Amino acid sequence: MAETxxxxxxxxxxxxxxxxxxxxxxxxxxHHLRLVVDDALSLSMVFDRVLLTGDLVHHGPAxxxxxxxxIVDPLPGLKHWIPGNHDEPAAMRECRNQPCGMxxxxxxxxxxxxxxxxxxxxxxxxxxxxxxxxQWLSAMLSETRDRHVLLVMHHNPVSTxxxxxDQIMLAxxxxxxxxxxxxxxxxxxICGHLHQQQALEQDGIPVWCSPATSVQFRPxxxxxxxxxxxxxxxxxxxxxxxxxxxxxxxxxxxxxPPHSLG
Ligand SMILES: [Fe+2]
Numbered sequence: 052m053a054e055t056x057x058x059x060x061x062x063x064x065x066x067x068x069x070x071x072x073x074x075x076x077x078x079x080x081x082h083h084l085r086l087v088v089d090d091a092l093s094l095s096m097v098f099d100r101v102l103l104t105g106d107l108v109h110h111g112p113a114x115x116x117x118x119x120x121x122i123v124d125p126l127p128g129l130k131h132w133i134p135g136n137h138d139e140p141a142a143m144r145e146c147r148n149q150p151c152g153m154x155x156x157x158x159x160x161x162x163x164x165x166x167x168x169x170x171x172x173x174x175x176x177x178x179x180x181x182x183x184x185x186q187w188l189s190a191m192l193s194e195t196r197d198r199h200v201l202l203v204m205h206h207n208p209v210s211t212x213x214x215x216x217d218q219i220m221l222a223x224x225x226x227x228x229x230x231x232x233x234x235x236x237x238x239x240x241i242c243g244h245l246h247q248q249q250a251l252e253q254d255g256i257p258v259w260c261s262p263a264t265s266v267q268f269r270p271x272x273x274x275x276x277x278x279x280x281x282x283x284x285x286x287x288x289x290x291x292x293x294x295x296x297x298x299x300x301x302x303x304x305x306x307x308p309p310h311s312l313g
Contacts, residue, residue: 055159057293058096060128062087063104063205063243064263066137067119069111076277078309080109080265083286084122086306087264091126091288098128098290099158102165104243104261105135105205112139113146120147131156133165135205135244136176136219140169153187160295162195164188168206168221176219176244178206185230192234199297202240209251209258214273216245228254239299241291245270247278248287248303259301262287284308 065084066075074080091098101123108115123130133152134140143151152167166188170181180188192200206221208228221227231237231254239257246268249260264286267278278284285308292300 059291060098064106066109066265103132113142166204168204179222261289
């Protein structure tokens, strides 16, 4: 019998602006997201789930989230979202009666656990998993020992070699990994926030980050810098294959940078 393989699509850090005519860091973030959606459709894949992993709107109202949902609507697969540090969870809840973090999705041998990492913001971009989220995570892990588990959150729980970004990573990452100790079923963590592709690891758990659909940040930078390498500065996204034996593959898609808006 053929092995069941799940496919997940991750779109992250779309940063749609409240006013669709406005720009986010000089780009038309609606247009970038449309390009990404068109590219994902061109793969002709059936995605089991579409994960929208935060910073979906850059401080905007429910109308901006409705715009986002209408742009991603043509994609196959149920859509799930979590907030990032620039999102407005109240606006997200206003336009869609769906969980906004602390969501469990069971798919064959896999359980996806979606977490809200925006508790206790420091005002610069960092965030944490709340005590309630951590307790929920522990309870879910206790129930899923015989399954494969993938965690999904906005903030990266592992440092990179980027000084300014390490200062705004998941603030209580140590507590998270303390919580995961003793549960062997966690096969990976996927996140956004970094605006760059990363494949990291902590305590034997792979941690993947997807490029943003909006703009990319330069890796290994002491201070904030946009990516200028033309091969990596265009809109990007990831899709993943989850195998029945617990293996996860990350696939990265990068689009050519759209022409300058002038
Ligand atoms: Fe972002």
